[in-house]
Amino acid sequence: MLAAERREHLLDLLARTGKIVAKDVAADLGISEDSVRRDLRDLAAEGLCQRVYGGALPVSPAVVDYGARQAVGPDGKRKVASVAAAMVRPGSSVILDGGTTALAVARALPKELACTVITHSPTIATALIDHPRAEIFVLGGRVFKHSAVTCGAAAVEAAQNVSADLCLLGVTGVHPEAGLTTADADEAAMKRALSARAADTYVLASSEKIGTASPYRVLPWEDVTGLITDADPRDMVIDQLRALGVEILAAQ
Amino acid sequence: MLAAERREHLLDLLARTGKIVAKDVAADLGISEDSVRRDLRDLAAEGLCQRVYGGALPVSPAVVDYGARQAVGPDGKRKVASVAAAMVRPGSSVILDGGTTALAVARALPKELACTVITHSPTIATALIDHPRAEIFVLGGRVFKHSAVTCGAAAVEAAQNVSADLCLLGVTGVHPEAGLTTADADEAAMKRALSARAADTYVLASSEKIGTASPYRVLPWEDVTGLITDADPRDMVIDQLRALGVEILAAQ
DNA sequence: CCCGTTCTTGCACGTTTTTGCGTGTTACTT
DNA sequence: AAGTAACACGCAAAAACGTGCAAGAACGGG
CATH class of the missing domain: 1.10.10.10 (Winged helix-like DNA-binding domain superfamily/Winged helix DNA-binding domain)
Structure with missing residues (x-):
């Protein structure tokens, strides 16, 4: 060597x-x-x-942060990511949210898969530069440091100009009544805008997020096609979601 | 054989x-x-x-490329970067181009400097996420993999909505007659759009680029405020540029 | 066809770089 | 405070490098 x-x-x-x-x-x-x-x-x-x-x-501490957060539940995140990556059809376009789980999805995209990835995360865009066949489109705007994605008016407006087959959304809370929730209002608005531009919206949530809620609602369950999670499919909360018409994709 | x-x-x-x-x-x-x-x-x-x-x-590979290109002239790039970083005034806004030299500038920005950085490079945006005081704004658009920046119509349009005090531009060729040049037409257009949105435009060029020219012109010398380089200030080419009214900032 | 020139190639030699080990020092742990 | 792990430094062997040189091939002009 x-x-x-x-x-x-x-x-x-x-x-x-x-x-x-x-x-x-x-x-x-x-x-x-x-x-x-x-x-x-x-x-x-x-x-x-x-x-x-x-x-x-x-x-960069931000990257360290990614590493640390990944260390919390690497198995769950990886499982969820590989299921999500498998949902991306050749030639299709996918809107990829920010966050560690979405980053794991980006890394899990097979090298031979030709697709268009639209993202508001510079980190994910950087990670995908190596991908031989992915077309990458970045949604511009002000960068929110704590989540490392672009948010705010400019980013939402940029999102209006794209459309995709699939939107993969990361959230901090998944709750039957509260719906999908996150910790920041601007982020919630951005995720809402992303979801609106895709035919189908799937939510990425490792098991520890199931049953929890954060202050700001992103979407009600009506607007969600499905949930990709490593939680037990027989979990009570999962059952409730299924009753609400949410497709459940169990990772592993 | x-x-x-x-x-x-x-x-x-x-x-x-x-x-x-x-x-x-x-x-x-x-x-x-x-x-x-x-x-x-x-x-x-x-x-x-x-x-x-x-x-x-x-x-070729983007990541390898970064390492390689930095290995070629790390000293020169670092010197140029530190001079360029010193030009960013507290509270001002700066448009930062892509490329390894610009990345070095981003890394050289002092932690205590509060400023707004506008960039079309996801890599630079990612690198700046840990900067405690920098406000980051990303110009969206399609990502060009070989240079790891957003280019094209959408990116140029996004650039129309910003303005800044200073633009720091990286190029591949610096020539008295050819002006500033680069290897890709879309990149050249993008750099032109960036430069147009700033009060002053300074060019970052390590010594090996001085006197060389690439196929596509970015700007004529009239539109350039100054050149930041580690080349010998008494170099003949540098002298010619000075005669054209370009301010020369010698690094080291 | 012959001869001088140029270019390529492999070898020898001295120099630089890398690398693993031993030694003592420093930093973290309990 | 003691023990262990990680570290820095120096050293020597090995590998890689650059350069000069000579033998040989390719080439071109007479």
């Missing part, structure tokens, strides 16, 4: 998993920990990673 | 496997490592591969 290749591998690992453990990488690649440490030191000097005791972290 | 044949083989290998190990190729083809090294040196000079210790890597 070439030295430059190793560095690429480290950056890739950092981007995908959100962290690097020097010891593990050394064992994986069959090289000494010293080499890994030297590489990390160089990468840190170039501002490409942040050196920490035992390994390295991404430079 | 003919020399040209060998070069084809190398490029093919690079495209298929993503890397070239000088030693292995020499053994496979039954030629000396010196010949392989010479070929790789020539190919790298033509921009067809990226020379690394032990062999070569491709130049």
Whole structure:
């Protein structure tokens, strides 16, 4: 393995998993920990990673945040993401919301799948630049830092000019009575605008969000085609949603 | 085996496997490592591969590209970036172009500097999410993968709705007669639109771009306020530009 | 056809870079 | 406070590199 290749591998690992453990990488690649440490030191000097005791972290806390949040429920998110990615038909267009679950969907899109992805998340757009066949369209506007997506009037207006077959929406709360909810009013409006531009809207929600509600309503259940979740299909809340006419797609 | 044949083989290998190990190729083809090294040196000079210790890597993938291009002239880029970042006044708004140099500028913005950054690069928007005081605005549109920025009609239109104090533009060619040039027509149009929305336009160009020209003109020198570069201020080309009324800001 | 020129190629040699290990130091943990 | 893990530094061996050089092939003019 070439030295430059190793560095690429480290950056890739950092981007995908959100962290690097020097010891593990050394064992994986069959090289000494010293080499890994030297590489990390160089990468840190170039501002490409942040050196920490035992390994390295991404430079941007936002990305660290992604890593951390992914660490909370990586299995659930991955399962949900792979089911969602499988729903994207070749040649179709999909509106992809922001958030860690949607990011996982973007990464789960098969390399050979040609499709158009419309997103208001710069992070997701960046992640998809590597995808050989995806056409990417970014909805512009002011960037909301806590969620790393564009929101507000300009973004909503930009959304009016697109339309898609499918909208995959992430939310913070999924509740039979409250509907889909989120923690920010502007975000809720943006998600509403996104959903309105697609023929079908599916909600991505790992199990810990089921049965919870946040302050701002995004959509009532009438406007939702289905729910993709890793929660138990026999869960009581899930049953209630099914009774409301929501298609339930169980991940795993 | 003919020399040209060998070069084809190398490029093919690079495209298929993503890397070239000088030693292995020499053994496979039954030629000396010196010949392989010479070929790789020539190919790298033509921009067809990226020379690394032990062999070569491709130049194309976006992420690899970032690493590679930064590896070429990290010092120059960093110097230019820090001068450019120092030009952003507190409370002002700045239009930031795409590219590795602009990315370096984004990273060089001091944490305590409150400003508005308008960009058509999802990568730069992502990098700025962790900046505590920067307001970020993304110009939406179709994403051009080879340069990782939004371009085209929608992006140009989005640019009409913003205005800024300063525009920092990256280009591929800086030539006294040809003006500022770039390798893609859509990109050129986008850069032109960006420049038109700012009171002042400064060009970011590390020394290797000085005196070179690409196919598509972005701007004539009349529309450029200044040039930020790490090239020698007494360089002949730089002198010509100064005579054209371009303000020269020497980095280092 | 012959001879001088140019270009390519492989080898030798000295230089630079990388790498793993040993040593002592520092940082984190319990 | 003691113990362990991670780290930095120096070192030496190995690998890769660049350069100069000579042998040989390709080429062109006479």
